[in-house]
Amino acid sequence: MAVNINTLITGTMTLxxxxxxxSEPTAPQGKVLYKISADxxxxxxxxxxxxxxxxxxxxxxxxxxxxxxxxxxNENDVTGITDGAFYECTSLESVTIPNGVTRIGEEAFxxxxxxxSVTIPNSVTSIGNSAFxxxxxxxSVTIPNSVTSIxxxxxxxxxxxxxxxxxxSVTSIGxDVFTGCSNLANLTFLGKTLEQVQNIEDEEGEKYYPWxxxxxxxINVA
Numbered sequence: 001m002a003v004n005i006n007t008l009i010t011g012t013m014t015l016x017x018x019x020x021x022x023s024e025p026t027a028p029q030g031k032v033l034y035k036i037s038a039d040x041x042x043x044x045x046x047x048x049x050x051x052x053x054x055x056x057x058x059x060x061x062x063x064x065x066x067x068x069x070x071x072x073x074n075e076n077d078v079t080g081i082t083d084g085a086f087y088e089c090t091s092l093e094s095v096t097i098p099n100g101v102t103r104i105g106e107e108a109f110x111x112x113x114x115x116x117s118v119t120i121p122n123s124v125t126s127i128g129n130s131a132f133x134x135x136x137x138x139x140s141v142t143i144p145n146s147v148t149s150i151x152x153x154x155x156x157x158x159x160x161x162x163x164x165x166x167x168x169s170v171t172s173i174g175x176d177v178f179t180g181c182s183n184l185a186n187l188t189f190l191g192k193t194l195e196q197v198q199n200i201e202d203e204e205g206e207k208y209y210p211w212x213x214x215x216x217x218x219i220n221v222a
Contacts, residue, residue, distance in 0.1 A: 026070075027068060027069035027070070027096075029072070030069060030072050030073030031047070031048070032045040032049065032069065033045075033067040035065040037064060043059075045057040048072075048073040049068075049073060051072065052076040054069075054082065056082075056085065060086060060089055061091065064091050064114070065092075065095070066086075066092065066095045068096060068101075070099065070100055077100045080101060081101060081105055082108070083108065085108045085109075086109050086112055088110065088112070090112065090114050092115050093114050093116055094116070094117065094118075102123055102125050103125065103126045104126070104128055104131045106130060107129070107131065109131060110130050110135075111134045111135075112134075112135050113134060113135065113136045113137050115135045117138065117140040117141070118138065118140075118141055119142045120143055120147065122144040124144065125147060127143075127150045127154045128151050128154070129151045129153055130154065131151070131155075132158060133154070133155070134157045134158075135158050135160075136157060136158065136159045137160050138161060141158075141161065144167065145167045148169055148171050149203060150173050150174065153174070153175070153179065155178055156178070157179070157180035158180070162184060163187075166187070167190050168189075168191025168192060170200075172201060173202060174202040174203070174208065175211065176208075177212065179212025180212070184213070186218055186220065187218050187219050188221070189219070189220070192221055193221060197209065197219065
C-alpha cells in the first residue's frame with residue numbers, strides 16, 4: 001500500500017516576491033518516502049525499517065527519488081545502509097540519507113547509473129566496497145569530515161565525476177577507488193602533504209596510491 005503524503009506537508013520556504021515552494025518532507029518513523037516520477041507525489045512505502053538499518057522496500061526499482069527515515073519502526077536511529085540496498089536501481093536519481101547514518105554498505109548504490117548527486121551526511125565514517133561503483137551519472141559528491149575510510153572500488157567507474165575533495169579525516173583508501181573515473185580532472189586532498197597522500201594505506205595496511213588514476217597530475221593537496 002502506498003500513501004500519498006503531499007497533503008501532510010505544511011513547511012514552505014520563502015523564495016522572494018511572495019513565492020513559496022513546499023520543503024522536502026521528513027520521512028515518518030520506520031517508513032521510506034519515494035517518488036516514481038520527478039514531478040510526482042511523495043508516496044510512503046508500507047515496508048517497515050527495523051533494527052536501525054535501511055535495507056529494502058518493494059518500490060525501490062521504480063523510484064526516482066528516495067528519502068530514508070532517521071528512525072526505524074521502534075524509534076531506534078537509522079545508522080546504516082545495508083550492503084546492496086539499491087543495487088542496480090537505475091531509475092534512482094536522488095537519495096536523502098539522514099544524519100545518524102555511520103556506514104554506507106558494500107555495493108549500496110552500485111549500478112545506480114541515474115544517480116546524479118549525493119550528499120553524504122556528517123555522521124558517516126565508512127564508505128563501503130563498491131558503494132557507488134558504476135554510478136556513471138554521478139557528477140557531484142560531498143564527502144564530509146566524519147569519513148575516515150573509503151573502501152575498495154567505492155567510486156569505480158563514476159565517469160561523470162570531474163572534481164572531488166577528500167577531507168583530512170580520511171586515513172584509509174582501498175584499491176581501485178577511482179578506476180574508470182575517466183573524466184576526473186581534479187582530486188584534492190585537504191590537510192595533507194603529497195607525501196602523506198602517497199602513503200595512505202587501506203584498512204589492512206596496504207598502499208594502493210594512486211587508486212586506479214592514470215594521470216597523477218590531477219592529484220592536488222591543500
